Amino acid sequence: MxxxxxxxxxxxxxxxxxxxxxxxxxxxxxxxxxxxxxxxxxxxxxxxxxxxxxxxxxxxxxxxxxxxxxxxxxxxxxxxxxxRSFQISAVFPHMSVRENVRVALQRATGSAYHFWKSATSLNELNARADDLLEQVGLLSHADALTVELPYGRKRALELATTLALDPRxxxxxxxxxxxxxxxVGRITDLIRKVxxxxxxxxxxxxxxxxxxxxxxxxxxxxxxxxxxxxxxxxxxxxxxxxxxxxxxxxx
Structure with missing residues (x-):
């Protein structure tokens, strides 16, 4: 390295x-x-x-x-x-928190644009999505609509979607x-953690x-x-x- x-x-x-x-x-x-x-x-x-x-x-x-x-x-x-986080890792406001991370994980698996797939076909990504949400403190909000999140938690979700791409x-x-x-304190702690x-x-x-x-x-x-x-x-x-x-x- x-x-x-x-x-x-x-x-x-x-x-x-x-x-x-x-x-x-x-x-x-x-x-x-x-x-x-x-x-x-x-x-x-x-x-x-x-x-x-x-x-x-x-x-x-x-x-x-x-x-x-x-x-x-x-x-x-x-x-x-x-x-580059918070810009290319945009979130979808009318999808759930988990679904947002799952879409980012699709990109990592090479099927990012297969929106025609049934939702059940993506369930295999749920475990990894939930792991990422737990890392940023959002697992309890996994089923919430993103638009309903407070601003600071939306930024935490953007961090999770970036982590889904496994950046170096x-x-x-x-x-x-x-x-x-x-x-500010919460996001600072999250950045240190990830x-x-x-x-x-x-x-x-x-x-x-x-x-x-x-x-x-x-x-x-x-x-x-x-x-x-x-x-x-x-x-x-x-x-x-x-x-x-x-x-x-x-x-």
Missing amino acids: SEHILETQNLTKEFKGFVAVSNVNLSVKTGHIHALIGPNGAGKSTVFNLVTRFLTATTGKILFEGRDITTTKPADIARLGMV LMLLDEPTQGMGHED SANRTILMVEHNLSVVSRLCDRITVLQRGAVLTEGNYEQVSADPQVRAAYLGGSHAA
């Missing part, structure tokens, strides 16, 4: 002359929870979109498990094991955004979440890497305090 599951080399993205991401060299260590933080406009979401190929880099290279994926299609990247690298784009304090034997790269504006979860943090400013290290190192950096911690905490 490679020491670094994801690497970018001089990753750059220009939009009609505006440089949104400039020569970003990112190394995400296998088994780590790695955060991208920075103020508004720092380039965090653009980096996410580049590494998952929702955007095409102007220059630079992206490596996943040592494989060059700079020109690989997003769907193929997901099949390789890099899954999970990319979480602001997983606690819009949550109250109790839900990170076992997995690698996570996350954008997160809540610095308390970052300090609790992350092994390594990359700070972006104006599209470039400002500094990198653990939470104690980056939070003590005067440049980080001036650019981010001392100002608005919005991401």
Whole structure:
């Protein structure tokens, strides 16, 4: 297994002359929870979109498990094991919680689009679905309609549907955004729990979440890497305090 599951080399993205991401060299260590933080406009979401190929880099290279994926299609990247949660793992509001996870499991078994099948033919997936729901604390809600779930539990369900794809690298784009304090704590605990034997790269504006979860943090400013290290190192950096911690905490 490679020491670094994801690497970018001089990753750059220009939009009609505006440089949104400039020569970003990112190394995400296998088994780590790695955060991208920075103020508004720092380039965090653009980096996410580049590494998952929702955007095409102007220059630079992206490596996943040592494989060059700079020109690989997003769907193929997901099949390789890099899954972007809360976006490609959308839930179906008028299906039950269990049915949502079962649909995600269908994709993993190669029958994702066989919606013409009878529901009973999918019952073999119920045990695995329930196991995933138990992991995220939703087993007691398995038969509930997804639309009836509170917001925080919908995010937990999205996490379960992502886990159904058995990712080796999970990319979480602001997983606690819009949550109250109790839900933030619950989702933070869930991320820690499901990170076992997995690698996570996350954008997160809540610095308390970052300090609790992350092994390594990359700070972006104006599209470039400002500094990198653990939470104690980056939070003590005067440049980080001036650019981010001392100002608005919005991401």
